[in-house]
Amino acid sequence: MRAAPLLTPLQTRMQSxxxxxxxxxxxxxxxxxIADAKTRLGIYADAxxxxxxxxxxxxxxxxxRVLGDDAFEALAFGYIAAHPSDTPSVRxxxxxxxxxxxxxxxxxxxxxxxxxxxxxQGEVFDAPDAPELMLEAMAQIPPDAWGGMRVLLHPxxxxxxxxxxxxxxxxxxxxxxKLPQHQAMPRADWLLWRQDQMIHWRALGVEEAAALDAVxxxxxxxxxxxxxxxxxxxxxxxxxxxxxxxxxxxxCMVSELEFE
Amino acid sequence: xxxxxxxxxxxxALGFGLGLRTDHYEAILNGPEVESGHDAWPIxxxxxxxxxxxxxxxxxxxxxxxxxxxxxxxxxxVSLSIGSTDxxxxxxxxxxxxxxxxxxxxxxxxxxCWTGVAGRNLHDLLPxxxxxxxxxxxxxxxxxxxxxxxxxxxxxxxSSYLTFKxxxxxxxxxxxxxxxxxxxxxxxxxNNIYVNSRNHGFxxxxxxxxxxKSRVQQIHLAGHSQQGTLLIDTHDAPVPxxxxxxxxxxxxxxxxxxxxxxxxxxxxxxxxxxxxLDRARAIAASVETSAAAVPDRSxxxxxxxxxxxxxxxxx
Numbered sequence: 187m188r189a190a191p192l193l194t195p196l197q198t199r200m201q202s203x204x205x206x207x208x209x210x211x212x213x214x215x216x217x218x219x220i221a222d223a224k225t226r227l228g229i230y231a232d233a234x235x236x237x238x239x240x241x242x243x244x245x246x247x248x249x250x251r252v253l254g255d256d257a258f259e260a261l262a263f264g265y266i267a268a269h270p271s272d273t274p275s276v277r278x279x280x281x282x283x284x285x286x287x288x289x290x291x292x293x294x295x296x297x298x299x300x301x302x303x304x305x306x307q308g309e310v311f312d313a314p315d316a317p318e319l320m321l322e323a324m325a326q327i328p329p330d331a332w333g334g335m336r337v338l339l340h341p342x343x344x345x346x347x348x349x350x351x352x353x354x355x356x357x358x359x360x361x362x363x364k365l366p367q368h369q370a371m372p373r374a375d376w377l378l379w380r381q382d383q384m385i386h387w388r389a390l391g392v393e394e395a396a397a398l399d400a401v402x403x404x405x406x407x408x409x410x411x412x413x414x415x416x417x418x419x420x421x422x423x424x425x426x427x428x429x430x431x432x433x434x435x436x437x438c439m440v441s442e443l444e445f446e
Numbered sequence: 447x448x449x450x451x452x453x454x455x456x457x458x459a460l461g462f463g464l465g466l467r468t469d470h471y472e473a474i475l476n477g478p479e480v481e482s483g484h485d486a487w488p489i490x491x492x493x494x495x496x497x498x499x500x501x502x503x504x505x506x507x508x509x510x511x512x513x514x515x516x517x518x519x520x521x522x523x524v525s526l527s528i529g530s531t532d533x534x535x536x537x538x539x540x541x542x543x544x545x546x547x548x549x550x551x552x553x554x555x556x557x558x559c560w561t562g563v564a565g566r567n568l569h570d571l572l573p574x575x576x577x578x579x580x581x582x583x584x585x586x587x588x589x590x591x592x593x594x595x596x597x598x599x600x601x602x603x604x605s606s607y608l609t610f611k612x613x614x615x616x617x618x619x620x621x622x623x624x625x626x627x628x629x630x631x632x633x634x635x636x637n638n639i640y641v642n643s644r645n646h647g648f649x650x651x652x653x654x655x656x657x658x659k660s661r662v663q664q665i666h667l668a669g670h671s672q673q674g675t676l677l678i679d680t681h682d683a684p685v686p687x688x689x690x691x692x693x694x695x696x697x698x699x700x701x702x703x704x705x706x707x708x709x710x711x712x713x714x715x716x717x718x719x720x721x722x723l724d725r726a727r728a729i730a731a732s733v734e735t736s737a738a739a740v741p742d743r744s745x746x747x748x749x750x751x752x753x754x755x756x757x758x759x760x761x
Contacts, residue, residue, distance in 0.1 A: 192612050193583055194531040196575055197563045204568055216609045220647055221675050226608035229676060234568055241569075271567045274525035274538045275497040279569070314502030341502065383505050 203227065204234045205270055238266045238279060245280040246304045248352075248359045249297065252368075264290060277312075281305060296350035296368045303352050303376075306344045310378045310385045313342035318438040324431065327443065332424075333408035334446035337401045337431065340439050342380035345390075345398065349373040353387060381438040393417045397430050406446075407431075460518065460552055460704035461490030462723050462730075464716075467709070471509045473716045475516075488720060489517065491552070493706050496523040499549075500541045507548075514549050520664065520704075521551040522633075525567065526591065528601065529560035529574040529584050539594050546595065552704075553664055555600035555633045558584070558621060575610040576620035581627060588628035600663050601625070602633035605641040605670075605679030617642060618656035625661045632657065634700070635666040636693045637685070637708075641677040650692050654699050662700045667693060667726060668708040682711035685722055690729065697733040705730070 196214065203211050217223035239262035243250050250258045265286050271279045284301040291297050318340060327335065351369040353376060358365050375395040378387040390398065393414055400410035411423045418426050434440050466474075477486055492513060499510050513519070525538060546554055559571040574580045592598055603621055615623070625632055634657065643650040667690075669683030685693075685707065697703065707722050 192575060192577060192579055193529075194563075196610065196612070197531055197560055197572075200572065201563055201566060201568065204570075205566070214611060216611050218609075218647065220645060221607075223608070225674065225676070229607040229673070229678065230570065230572070234570055237569060271562075271569060272565050274535060274541075274567060275500055276569050277497070277501065310504075312501035312504040312506055315504070315507065342504070380504060383508055 200230075204231055205267075207231055207235075235263055235266055238271070238276070239263065241276045242280050242283065245308060246283065246301055248304055248355055248365070249283075249300050251359065251365055252297070252300065252355065261287075261290070277308075296352060296370075299346075299348050299350050300352040300355065302346060303348070303356060306346055306378050307356075307385050310342045310344055310380050313340075313380065316341050316441040319435050319440040319442065321432065321435050323443060324428075324435065328445075331445045333406060335407045336404060336444040337407070337434070337440055338442040338444055339398075339401060339434075340379060340441045342378075343439055344378040345395075345402075346376045346378065347373060348376055353389070356387075379437060379439050386437070393426070394430055397427065459702070462727055463491035463493055463520070463704065463706040464489055464719055464723065465522075465706060465708045465710070466492040466494045466513065466519075467713050468509075469713045470716050471513070475509075475512055486516075487716065489723065491518040491520060491704070491706075493520045493522050493708075494549070494551075496521045496542060496545055496554075497525055499545055510549065519549045519551050520553040520555070521546060521549065522602075523554070523556040524569075524571065525561055526556035527559070527561040527567070528556060528587050528591070529558065529572075529580065530563055531560075531583070532563050532565065534587060534590060539591065543595055546597075553600050553631070553633070554595065554597065555602055555631075555664065557602045557604050558624070559604050571604045573604065573606040573608060573610070574620075576613040576615040576617060578614070581615070581620060581623045584624045585627035588624065588630045592628070592630065598629070598631055600631040600633040602635050602666065603638050603642075604635075605638040605645075605677075607645055607676055607678075609646060616648075616656075617646075618653045622656055622658060622661075625658065630661075631663040632661040633664045633666060634662050634696060634703070635668070635708075636696055637666065637668040637670055637689050638679060640689050640692050641670050641679050644677045651695060654692075654696055657700075659700050662703055665693070665696060665700075665703045665705040666708050667705060667722070680711065681708050685725075690725065693726065694729050694733055697730055702730065 199211060199214060211227060215223040215227055217226065239259060242262045242265065243258065253261065265280075265283055268286060269282045273279065284298045284305060287298040287301050288295070349371055351366060351371055355365045375390040376387055377390050377398070378385065380386070396413050396416070397410055400413050407427065411427045414423045414427055431440070474487065494510065499506050501507065521542075523542065525535075526542075527535070542554070557571045558574065560574060561570060561572060562568045574584065588599065588601065601621075601624070603617065606617075621632065624630070639650050639653050642648070643653065667685045668679070668681045669685055669689075670677045671680045671683060672678070693705075705726050707719055707726070709719060
């Protein structure tokens with residue numbers, strides 16, 4: 187007669203022990219002269235939390251610097267308890283941290299903004315590869331095709347809305363400099379993208395933000411120009427919009443121009 | 447007893463490799479300094495951590511493709527969770543297969559472990575109870591994975607810090623039984639054998655003697671650290687002397703097996719790891735490999751073990 191299936195209850199109990207540290211595992215593990223059962227299980231319990239905390243430290247180095255070791259570790263342990271991993275790769279484990287910070291530190295929205303910025307950097311870093319349009323492509327656009335043309339952005343392009351100086355903190359960190367103190371700023375749109383395998387970012391003016399909104403809503407270039415008329419004179423808008431397109435292509439942010 | 451499929455024994459000449467780490471990307475591609483007199487690093491192959499390259503693009507795949515143009519690669523995963531009672535993760539397997547098609551690895555490996563259930567991933571190589579049930583469960587899943595990938599995989603023995611009360615088999619009997627039942631290869635981590643021998647109080651030579659020679663396709667060497675009375679597989683230090691000694695014993699038993707150094711933390715400059723690789727080469731050169739002339743006692747004992755296991759099941 188075969189023994190009763192053991193694997194499923196064993197794995198369920200051990201996982202609960204690791205996720206919710208401290209539930210009863212009496213009798214599941216054998217102790218001996220080398221180490222007792224509690225010590226042996228403790229190796230796994232400690233390793234679980236410490237390993238994932240290290241993953242978060244690597245994904246959020248500037249947030250770690252801003253908070254310091256103890257506060258970051260407390261944040262990490264809280265996050266690990268609230269968001270157990272459900273993906274095969276630890277690459278995605280920290281994706282909810284900005285949202286988590288909005289809940290646990292509602293009075294310090296700059297922390298969530300910083301986390302969102304650092305996570306977006308990671309997304310830009312390994313976003314799918316795609317063709318990058320060359321400036322020559324602009325010269326080949328038939329004059330009557332501009333109005334219905336759609337701009338397809340590179341998959342690495344990300345947008346953020348920020349009301350603090352987290353970009354300055356990121357820049358200082360990248361230069362190995364002392365981080366500037368948190369500072370509230372007028373809310374602004376930010377753009378992140380990858381060019382030559384490097385991560386770039388810049389603040390967007392209101393016109394460019396509106397133009398990118400139109401692009402990301404899959405609107406045609408004519409409709410994009412109509413939106414820009416809110417800020418730009420109608421007889422200047424086509425040239426201004428073409429200027430934006432030229433800048434995006436020059437920054438390797440455009441993968442394709444699609445025509446009707 | 448199943449015979450190992452012929453093609454798993456075709457990579458003996460692969461040589462000596464290193465784990466591919468981001469810290470070394472530029473050094474690998476730029477090659478040694480001109481003064482060294484060499485135009486390429488004396489590294490025969492690299493092992494990649496599969497999950498690190500399951501991304502859309504950017505630098506990880508950029509460097510991977512460039513390094514794959516110059517060196518043979520093997521793929522080593524940590525998330526197959528072959529021992530989990532969850533269904534196999536089909537999306538993960540699709541990514542694994544796509545990566546294999548991209549880098550055309552000599553081997554694809556993972557671990558004798560489970561990493562989570564109920565859709566969770568604990569990102570640890572958790573030990574399995576060494577039972578007949580687990581042998582059947584793991585072997586069935588290995589066959590399923592091999593069918594999906596269209597090739598054999600290797601499974602690695604893990605470091606462990608506990609023994610489940612229900613374990614009825616030794617670790618080596620468990621590994622041997624799964625390998626034979628699933629017809630998979632083995633990646634022998636010599637450091638893990640040493641760590642487990644200290645943590646569980648067994649003779650590592652007994653482990654080596656029990657492993658079927660024809661199954662061992664790759665060897666890992668690494669360092670560990672001590673925590674109280676237990677050794678922890680930290681991969682953050684040079685290969686220690688007892689592991690080098692056990693490596694020599696392993697080569698005496700298994701003959702020429704592709705070997706690599708694993709370092710995951712406190713990663714030194716490439717030349718430091720190359721010095722360790724040179725030591726592995728020197729040990730391999732000095733070992734009298736009379737493997738072919740020595741009968742494989744483990745394979746004879748498998749036949750006996752399989753019979754007695756069948757008898758026990760029938761009763």
